[in-house]
Amino acid sequence: MTTDYKPAVNFNHVNYSIEDAHILKNISESFLEGKITTLVGPSGAGKTTLLKLCNGLLSPDSGEIFIKGKNISSYDPVELRRLVGIALQSAPMINGSVLKNLALPLVLQGKQLAEDEARNLLHDVGLEAEFLHRPIKDLSGGQRQKVSIARTLVNHPQVLLLDEITSSLDRVSQQEIEELIGKINRKHGTTIIWITHNLQQARTVGHYTWVMMNGEVIETGKSELLHSPVNEKVRLFLKGEVE
Numbered sequence: 001m002t003t004d005y006k007p008a009v010n011f012n013h014v015n016y017s018i019e020d021a022h023i024l025k026n027i028s029e030s031f032l033e034g035k036i037t038t039l040v041g042p043s044g045a046g047k048t049t050l051l052k053l054c055n056g057l058l059s060p061d062s063g064e065i066f067i068k069g070k071n072i073s074s075y076d077p078v079e080l081r082r083l084v085g086i087a088l089q090s091a092p093m094i095n096g097s098v099l100k101n102l103a104l105p106l107v108l109q110g111k112q113l114a115e116d117e118a119r120n121l122l123h124d125v126g127l128e129a130e131f132l133h134r135p136i137k138d139l140s141g142g143q144r145q146k147v148s149i150a151r152t153l154v155n156h157p158q159v160l161l162l163d164e165i166t167s168s169l170d171r172v173s174q175q176e177i178e179e180l181i182g183k184i185n186r187k188h189g190t191t192i193i194w195i196t197h198n199l200q201q202a203r204t205v206g207h208y209t210w211v212m213m214n215g216e217v218i219e220t221g222k223s224e225l226l227h228s229p230v231n232e233k234v235r236l237f238l239k240g241e242v243e
């Protein structure tokens with residue numbers, strides 16, 4: 001059997017504080033290459049903070065983070081932004097067409113997005129080519145989120161960070177996005193780190209799951225762990241007894 005357990009993102013004794021608050025406490029874990037890892041835990045556990053450390057939006061106070069084996073602090077910021085994409089719940093957009101929004105990451109790099117490439121990106125997220133010239137303001141929430149995901153794919157990221165990307169969507173759109181992320185993972189081998197409050201989603205879309213509480217990663221394993229956690233606090237959280 002071949003082993004495919006290479007880390008794509010590796011945390012080594014990472015600490016992060018805001019003023020006196022110790023937000024992340026000595027995190028030493030790896031996100032495996034080509035896998036979808038879901039991140040769950042109570043509000044304020046530090047999930048978003050951890051995600052922001054993965055793309056250099058925040059830097060650790062101590063410890064090291066490696067992306068593809070290279071210390072994140074030695075990446076050129078533009079290179080890092082290309083390598084690690086991020087999509088958020090709010091899917092911030094600029095006024096104008098879908099094409100204009102898709103092209104944004106390249107425009108910021110002084111480049112252009114060819115229409116053919118833009119059509120391919122839309123196709124990848126299950127939107128018809130006719131959407132390209134539609135004003136972004138006319139799109140539904142689910143369609144906007146698909147454009148937001150397509151926009152992160154412009155740079156062909158090897159790591160994709162997702163923060164609550166389906167929480168404001170109806171069930172059908174939610175399911176479409178789940179399928180879409182699975183497809184991107186399989187087609188491109190993209191490593192995906194996905195924060196969700198939806199435990200059912202964490203179970204079904206993830207290969208692996210991390211449970212965070214109070215700035216610590218307290219349990220990790222295959223996503224089935226959410227059926228039978230070892231840690232008592234995780235068991236209480238899953239029963240809804242820890243907010």
Ligand SMILES: Nc1ncnc2c1ncn2[C@@H]1O[C@H](COP(=O)(O)OP(=O)(O)OP(=O)(O)O)[C@@H](O)[C@H]1O
Pocket residue numbers: 018023041042043044045046047048049050
């Ligand atoms: N800019 C900030 N200033 C002060 N405290 C902050 C700031 N950003 C985050 N925090 C605090 O850090 C802790 C972790 O926040 P974080 O957003 O990472 O948690 P989370 O697990 O993503 O929560 P949620 O599920 O509610 O989004 C929280 O206690 C939060 O109040």
